[in-house]
Structure formats: C-alpha cells, structure tokens
Amino acid sequence: MKRLLVTGGLGFIGSHFIRLVLTARQAYEVINFDAVTYAGNPANCADLKTHPRYRFIKGNICDSAAVEEAAAGGVDAIVNFAAETHVDRSILDPDAFIRTDVLGAHVLLEAVRKYNIGRFVQVSTDEVYGDISSGASTEDDALRPRSPYSASKAGADLQVLAYWATYETPVIITRGSNTYGPFQYPEKLIPLFITNLIDGKAVPVYGDGMQQRDWIHVDDHARGVLHALEHGEPGNVYNIAGGNTRTNLEITQLLVESLGRSMETHVTHVLDREGHDRRYALDCTKARGLGWQPEVAFEEGLRNTIEWYRTNENWWRPLRSGEFKEYFKRQYLKRLISA
Ligand code: TYD
Numbered sequence: 330m331k332r333l334l335v336t337g338g339l340g341f342i343g344s345h346f347i348r349l350v351l352t353a354r355q356a357y358e359v360i361n362f363d364a365v366t367y368a369g370n371p372a373n374c375a376d377l378k379t380h381p382r383y384r385f386i387k388g389n390i391c392d393s394a395a396v397e398e399a400a401a402g403g404v405d406a407i408v409n410f411a412a413e414t415h416v417d418r419s420i421l422d423p424d425a426f427i428r429t430d431v432l433g434a435h436v437l438l439e440a441v442r443k444y445n446i447g448r449f450v451q452v453s454t455d456e457v458y459g460d461i462s463s464g465a466s467t468e469d470d471a472l473r474p475r476s477p478y479s480a481s482k483a484g485a486d487l488q489v490l491a492y493w494a495t496y497e498t499p500v501i502i503t504r505g506s507n508t509y510g511p512f513q514y515p516e517k518l519i520p521l522f523i524t525n526l527i528d529g530k531a532v533p534v535y536g537d538g539m540q541q542r543d544w545i546h547v548d549d550h551a552r553g554v555l556h557a558l559e560h561g562e563p564g565n566v567y568n569i570a571g572g573n574t575r576t577n578l579e580i581t582q583l584l585v586e587s588l589g590r591s592m593e594t595h596v597t598h599v600l601d602r603e604g605h606d607r608r609y610a611l612d613c614t615k616a617r618g619l620g621w622q623p624e625v626a627f628e629e630g631l632r633n634t635i636e637w638y639r640t641n642e643n644w645w646r647p648l649r650s651g652e653f654k655e656y657f658k659r660q661y662l663k664r665l666i667s668a
Contacts, residue, residue: 331357334404336390337411339363341513344373346551358382362399364389367652368514390433400440406448417660419478430481438492450558453504455609457483465612468566475604499563503554506570506611510547511637515645523638526588536601538578541608545571546625556621570611573627587635599664
C-alpha cells in the first residue's frame with residue numbers, strides 16, 4: 330500500500346484527484362490535508378468520508394508542526410494542490426497568496442527533505458509563463474508571471490527546482506492550463522457565468538473578451554497529475570493542457586446559448602482586469618511523451634458541466650451567499666460603474 334499526502338484536497342482539482350486515485354488505484358491510501366478555506370469545501374469530498382483508504386486532516390500547509398505530524402508516519406509522496414488561486418483576489422489582497430503559495434510550498438519541501446519522502450509533486454499553472462502572443466510555452470521557457478497570483482506560483486516553482494538542484498529532493502512540477510468541471514468555486518469564469526445565467530443575471534466580460542485560454546477538463550487535469558506522479562522524472566516539469574483554445578467571448582457565447590439566454594441581454598462588458606494576460610498556450614509534447622493525453626472533448630465536457638451546475642444547486646447556492654457576496658461587491662461594483 331502506498332500512502333499519498335494530498336494537500337488542498339478539498340479544493341476543485343485536488344478533490345477530483347483524490348476521487349480518481351481512490352477509484353483507479355487499489356494500492357493507494359490518501360490523507361487529505363486541507364485548511365478548509367473559502368474554496369476548500371468539505372462538500373467536495375463528502376462522498377469519500379467513509380472510504381476505507383481515505384483520511385482527512387484539517388491543517389494549513391504554512392503550519393510546519395501540523396505538516397510534519399501528517400508527513401511523519403510513512404508517507405510515500407506529497408501532491409500539493411493547496412493554493413490561493415484566483416487572479417482577481419490576488420489583485421485585491423496579495424498577502425494570502427504569498428503566504429500559502431510561496432511559504433506553504435517551502436514548508437512542504439522541508440517536510441519532504443526531513444522525512445525522505447519519495448516524491449513531491451507541485452501542481453502549478455500555465456500562468457507562470459505569463460502572457461504569450463503567439464506559439465506555445467515549453468517547460469524550458471522563462472517564467473514571466475504578471476499577477477500576484479502567478480508570481481506566487483512561479484516563486485514556488487523556483488523553490489521546488491532549487492531543492493532538486495541543491496538537495497536532489499525528488500520533485501516534479503505540473504503546469505496545468507485553465508481547468509473547468511464540476512465542484513469549481515463559482516468565482517472563476519465558467520462556474521460564475523453558468524450560475525449567473527441559471528439565475529437570469531448578466532455575465533461580466535472583462536474588456537473586449539478577446540483574451541484566450543486553453544481549457545482542460547478537471548478529470549484530464551487530475552489524470553495528468555497522477556500520470557506525472559507515477560511516470561514523471563524527478564527534477565522535471567510537465568505542461569498539461571486540454572488543447573481547447575477559446576476566446577472568453579466564445580466561451581461566453583457557448584454558455585449563454587446553452588442556458589437559453591441571449592448575448593444582447595445577458596452580457597455586460599466591464600472594466601478590464603489590471604495587467605490582464607491576453608493569451609496562454611502550452612506545448613504538452615513532454616507530458617504526451619510520458620503517455621498522457623486529454624480525453625474529454627470540450628463541447629461535451631462543457632455540456633456536462635452545465636448540467637452538473639443545473640442539478641447541483643444545493644452545492645453552489647450556499648457558496649454564493651456570505652463571503653462570496655462581499656467579494657463580488659468589491660470585485661465587480663467598481664468595474665461596472667467605470668466600464
Ligand atoms: P479565470 O477563470 O479567473 O481564470 P484565469 O484568470 O486564471 O485565466 O478567468 C478566465 C478568463 O476569463 C480571464 O481572461 C479573465 C476572464 N474573466 C472575465 O472576463 N470575467 C469574469 O468575471 C471572470 C471571473 C473572468
């Protein structure tokens with residue numbers, strides 16, 4: 330039996346990863362170590378609570394005593410999904426990003442070193458490469474992050490690679506593209522727009538909406554991380570993308586039409602995000618060389634995701650009250666007025 334310590338396993342991608350591991354691998358047990366922040370939601374793993382190979386520990390990756398306690402009892406690998414991830418929040422409040430994404434990664438690396446843990450997988454993002462106007466970023470490209478969020482993730486990536494160079498800590502980094510699917514907190518583009526449209530509200534498109542992202546279904550992303558854990562070479566970075574490049578306006582149109590609304594009445598162009606990256610694109614030749622490839626067709630994945638939000642209002646409605654309302658006001662009120 331192999332024991333995985335998965336950090337941030339109550340989050341969007343982490344919870345899908347844990348479910349994948351427990352169903353596709355009989356020889357793994359999983360400890361889910363999660364701080365239960367606004368986006369780390371116990372409901373994301375409610376179905377796993379009684380699973381015999383699953384255990385939950387509430388803890389913050391910045392708390393070295395708690396991390397050491399979780400890591401001490403014979404852990405074979407740590408997979409780090411724990412992070413503050415929303416660019417707009419990082420522009421409003423960078424502090425939490427530096428703490429969790431940079432210092433948290435450092436605490437985990439120290440635990441890996443202290444307890445001789447066999448693998449450390451850092452789940453990173455295409456945003457560390459920054460905006461690229463053409464072509465696709467390869468793993469060797471320079472990091473040019475441009476938001477407090479992406480700079481925090483890049484800081485972690487650099488630490489991770491430094492531990493490989495300095496201590497031969499057996500690290501692997503995955504850099505995923507924009508991810509969508511069930512259980513995504515409704516502040517990100519796709520779930521925000523779906524839930525707004527279900528409620529008949531307009532959706533806020535930043536600027537001209539011609540920014541491009543490459544979308545990957547969360548199941549493909551989770552499979553990519555597992556594949557890198559099992560087949561990746563220590564000291565290496567692997568890009569993971571779905572190969573579905575779309576402008577934000579194309580995504581908006583798909584969602585608006587699928588939910589029976591119209592572009593004229595249900596889309597508002599609002600003030601653009603500060604320092605908004607126009608385009609990300611990843612070259613995934615290296616991950617494909619390991620034998621991984623995305624399997625979910627975009628239109629079908631998006632249809633299923635819409636259906637999931639339609640039939641799981643009991644999951645997202647509570648999230649759109651309280652803290653979310655406060656954030657929504659801070660984030661969008663000024664944008665709407667100034668647009
Ligand atoms: P997001 O889901 O926040 O992911 P990221 O910024 O990490 O790529 O945003 C995806 C794209 O959608 C990005 O170009 C910003 C844009 N966007 C909007 O136009 N309106 C919104 O309300 C949000 C949240 C995002």
